[in-house]
Amino acid sequence: MKSVIAARLRLATSKTAAACFMHTSAVQQVGRKKVPFKRLANVNRKEHATLYDEEEQENDIEDLEDWEFDDHHYYGHLLMESVRDVRKYVRQMKFEFPTLAEHAKPFRAPPAPNILQFESSSTMGEKFQAEDRKVVLRVKVAKLGLTGTELHKFILLAGVRYNPRKDELKMSESREISSLLNKKRLGDTLAALIAEAKNDADSFIDVPLDFRHVGYKPKAYFPKEWMPGAKK
Known part of the structure; x- marks a missing residue:
């Protein structure tokens, strides 16, 4: 070069x-x-x-x-x-770069109460990029403390953002002008979902859960007795 x-x-x-x-x-x-x-x-x-x-x-x-x-x-x-x-x-x-070693800190896993995971990107050398505003929120639904009808209603409200295979809720936000505001908006949205799930006015217990968005395809069963060389 x-x-x-x-x-x-x-x-x-x-x-x-x-x-x-x-x-x-x-x-x-x-x-x-x-x-x-x-x-x-x-x-x-x-x-x-x-x-x-x-x-x-x-x-x-x-x-x-x-x-x-x-x-x-x-x-x-x-x-x-x-x-x-x-x-x-x-x-x-x-x-x-050699001076960065003075500020290095060992990695420490987040404590148990911190169950929310936020993901964001940053473009080096450029500012105010559209992809830098986007923030993704991931959380395990089992750690939210919802039980019974509250969990059923929360999954109904989450819709396709809930993955039953991982028991994970994933939401993204990019409407605000900065990643910090989008992060706050995601936190407010999650708090509103939890508050609505705990509302006893209507539990929607009669509405079944639909997980077709996951794309589950059952595997076809092939009888072993049809295999060549099988004992008749």
Whole structure:
């Protein structure tokens, strides 16, 4: 990677024919006729300043007269920006990463009362990404302390978000502008579900549970006596 970047930098800064071809902004050739872009640019800027009474740009026009169009082109600046990014992360690896060991802490399992599991993502180097707002909540329903009709009603309210194979409730939220607000919204939703499950106004005990969303497929039974070589 470094050799490729160095080769491109040498090509961009050399005085060879390839470098002159890359810096087409100096003198653009159309066929065999050379177009004086420097003189035309100054004329156009002066006409623009005169038309819109932009007196402040006259000083900038005088400064442009000393510019020899020897700057890098657009792709050259992109290459230099990528080199700066690589150097920034190399400096972090050399000077900042060794100091992280001082703040390291051993892993400790969460205590028994902490039964809620929240999952979220974070995009490195970018902010305010849509996927960073999403938060997923997982909890074992058996640890919620619901019994009898309360558990039956809670599973009915959860619907397809309840997995009977794992006895797990899974909910996600991404409507708020930050992950913290989505986390709070999930906590409020779970508290509302538990409060409604404990409400004795209607237990919905006559409504059967439906677990077809799990995708359970019964396996076909093949009699062993039909196998070849079986004793008749």
